[in-house]
Amino acid sequence: MIKRGTVLTMDENRRILRNGAISIEDGRILNIGPTETVSKNFRADEVIDAKGSIVMPGLICAHTHMYGIALRGSSLRIEPPSDFSQILQRMWWPLDEILTNEDAYATTLAASIESVMNGTTCFADTYSAPNHIAGSLDSISKAVNEVGIRGLISFEATERRNSCEGKRGLQENIRFIKSKNKGRAMGMMSLHASFTVSNDLVEEGSELSKKYDVPITIHVSEGQSDSYHNIERYGKRTVERLHAAGLLSQRAVLAHCVHLNEQEIELIHYTSSNVAHNPMSNMLNAVGIAPLIDMIDHGINVGLGNDGYVFDMFENMRSAFLLHRVGRRDPNRPSAQQVVEMCTVNSARAYGLNSLGSIASGKEADIIIVRPSFVATPSTGSIYGYVVNGLKGSDVSDVIIGGEVIVRERRLLRLDTDKIGKQVRKSISGLWRRLGSSPPEALEPLRLEQGRL
Ligand SMILES: [Zn+2]
Known part of the structure; x- marks a missing residue:
């Protein structure tokens, strides 16, 4: 049981409880309510006192x-x-070329530890390594399960070299989807981007997503050239072409969608497709500002991603909050609540993970306890603004996934982080050497200290 916290439920009624408690049984949430009531009706083996903390999904x-x-x-x-x-x-594809399954394991391990320490309990990953496709998802799944985080994982099918490469990518996804005992890892379909896949591959991937009833994800109009490519080659804009090839549906998660016109926005809404917005990555790559407010106004479900950049979703929330305000010179939109929704319930819904994303009876107990250092927790009226403007990953004190305490008072419980630090450092230094860049001696690439990267 977690008691005496300010509970931001993100449930259907967006309830916020002062001095609230949550009882957890067999990995799921049993009850939520005032601490006094929940304590009366439930005898817990373990109690976490969350006084002065924000408890959220x-x-x-x-x-x-x-x-x-x-x-x-x-x-x-x-x-x-x-x-x-x-x-x-010049950067991503040469890296893809040299990745081995061992690298897949080491990098997922490092990023999963950093993610979970910063309050992320589930992520949707697409991996790319044309020279080591088979078995790569097993290496990634191994890392996911060692850390105890949830990972929706996939191999990004692409025809950058030839069509055979695309088929092998899809095959790796099918193999993993059909495999047993995946633990906290889950499978899905993934295609790279419209400019590296043929219509045949899009059709095949879409059919497989339907057949196995799993999500399908693809990068969509991240750069302006994506639209030009599709107009030139297919006579259609990116979203129109993908729709014609059968990709758009409520299973589809379109990453980025920076360059959309009105018709494309309507098409995404009409087909109940989802969007994963990546504000920090868009700023880093200088690709433009996605029409987030227009998508929200059309009723499109938009989740929040980091695109492999900053593994602290509080920073990504803050970036989404700020970027669109300055982009539209509108100091009111998006609201802080909309941004928190993107990173919780919307991201869950995008992938059909209906038992995640909120604190409600019967849902999976994926809960974080955030203990800000100095400033008292705010009133219920200002809590969303406080989360978006005032918190950071290192304020997360405890992380519970499926009812299991993964991080307790900022210590990762399952793993020996010193040992992992050495292993990850060796693997990443090797990667850099193969890329023709020597790892800096003075600055170690990854340092683990008391469970923190
Ligand atoms: Zn991406």
Whole structure:
């Protein structure tokens, strides 16, 4: 049982409880209510006192590449890219080429630890490594389950080289979806982006997503060139082409959607497709500002992702909050509540994870306890603003996933982080060498201290 906290439920009525308690049994939420009432009716084996803390659903990252953590601090000697296509060609794709299953494991382990320490309890990942496709998802799943986080994982099918490569990507997803004992990992379908896949592959991926009843995700109009590519080659804009190939449905999660016109927004809404918005990555890659407010106004379900960049979803929430305000010169939109919804209930709904994203009776007990250092918790009227403007990942004190305490008072319980630090450092240093960049000696790429990266 968690007691005496300010509980931000994100349930259907968006209830907020002062001095609230949550009872948990067999990994699920049994009851929520005033501490006095819940304590009277439930005898707990373990009680966490959350006085002075905010208790909220675990954050859900709707789009990531866990292996992106390998690029942090790398001193790649490349000609500086001048647009998004060059960022892919000069940075990401050479990295993809050299990744092995061991790297997949090490980078997922590092990014999962950092994510969970910052309050993320579930993420949706797409992985890319053209030279080591088979078995890669098993390596990623191993890391996910060792940390105890939830991961919706997939191999990003692409035909950058040939159509055979695309089929092998889809095959790896099918293999993993059909595999048993996945633990906290889940499978889905994934395609890279409209400019690296043929209509045949889009159709095949979409049919498989339907057949196995799993989500399908793809990068959509992240850069302006995506629209140009589709108009030139198919006579349609990106979303129109993907719709014609059968991809749009409530199973589809379209990552980015920075360059959309009115018709494309309507098409996404009409087909009940979902969008994963990645504000920090969009700023980093200078691709533009996604029409978030227009999408929300059309009733599109928009979740929040980090795109493999900053593994602290509080920072990503704050970026979404700020970017669109400055972008539209509107100091009121989006609201702080809308931003918290994106990172909890909307991200869960995007992937059909209906038992996640909120604190309600019968749902999975994926809960975080946030203890801000100095400032008292706010009144219920200002709590969303407080979460978005005032909190950061390092304020997260406890993380519970499926009723299991994964992080207690900022210590990761399942793993020896010193040992992992060495292993991850070795793997990432090896990666950098193979990329032709030497890892800096003075600055160690990853340092683990008391369970923190
Ligand atoms: Zn991405």
